[in-house]
Amino acid sequence: MKRILGLDLGTRTCGIAISDTLGIAHGYENFRFLDGAYKQCLAHIMEVLQKEDVHEIALGYPLNMDGSVGERAESCARFKQELLGLDPTLKIELVDERMTTMIATKRLLEADLSRRKRHAVIDQQSAVVILESYLEAKENAQ
Template sequence: MARVLAIDYGKKRTGIAVTDPLQIIASGLQTVSTGELNGFLERYLQEEEVSTIVIGEPKQMDYTDSELGGEINAFAEAVQLKFPNVLVERVDERFTSKMAHASMLASGMKKKQRRNKALVDEIAATIILQTYLDRKQAI
């Protein structure tokens, strides 16, 4: 079975999470500079079998696109064109950064660790991926 990869796209940094090959466990993989994201995806998809890429969909409270919405939509379309054999899915990512901070606090991380924005992005990507897995299992 192939992995599922999740992306928490940001202006500067992008958090990435991935499942195990059985698609049971969602784990943070890393955070990359958004400018290096396309190269990272090319390399990763050459090395690993990925069936689905889940991209966080930033929405306002009234369900309209956030300020990054158009950029992320264009990115999602470009990913689908570049990797036509990989399914591209979208998941609402509202509150994932707040949930990531809460998770870090609950796990007992020190204040200095909680300030690590790259780690927050990676955890947010993991939350996006877990949301996708939970939704998929409920169907």
Template structure:
């Protein structure tokens, strides 16, 4: 029998087998002190406190910060239709697509079956009009009479046929007088050309509106 030694795993003269060392135990980490964040107690029994929205007024008259120019105000593009409402005829004028210049378009006879309203609605669709301007005749004092009431009723009836196209009433106290003067200056007798003066009055109404819009923009 080969001689055995207590510190060996086999007979004398054979290779000694090493045993893995036992890893040391990890040191215990000491618990850190808890971190306390200071809070403020709010009493919400009466509801949340009011929120303040404060704004500061900035002067942009000299341009945007950094020298950026202020963009110009955009005006609505599209043709406008001007209307001079009469008891016998309706004068119609049309603007250019930029809404700058008014020109005579057509004279529509008034009809009991309101076919004149249908004709104007067809013109609005044909020329892709974005706004309709109806003259409201008033006295020089500014008071409204039967003609003004007729114009308001006509504009309401027309608006019901135009869907989303807006209809505006504008003061036209001197539109017919101005149209007559313009026709006489061009050598035309307005008394013999009633249909022409109706269109000319619509031009005066529409042009005054376009000029006012240009000044505002």
């Protein structure tokens, strides 16, 4: 199975997860960038894609709870287009990320991580949840 990147894009951090060849999602890193400096984040994601030889991305799409598209979701859609502008061969799917932070927080609490450690990895764990959701949907579609 090809490896896939999962992204949880925020305004200052990007949680990154990656799947292994068995299709299991793992946390990769939390990338911090200057507030709104998406070009810096884009460059880093392109480096990770090249380093890990990945050509598919599950990008978290933060819809509002009522399913409507808000400012953050529009920002993620623009980020997707920017990535495709840098590499048109990428396969990028927008994945509904509602509730992912809550699921990730619950997992970290169950793992008995301190508040400080949870804060340090929450976006990365949210990216894992996004990637798991995408992998599960792909598997169910087959």
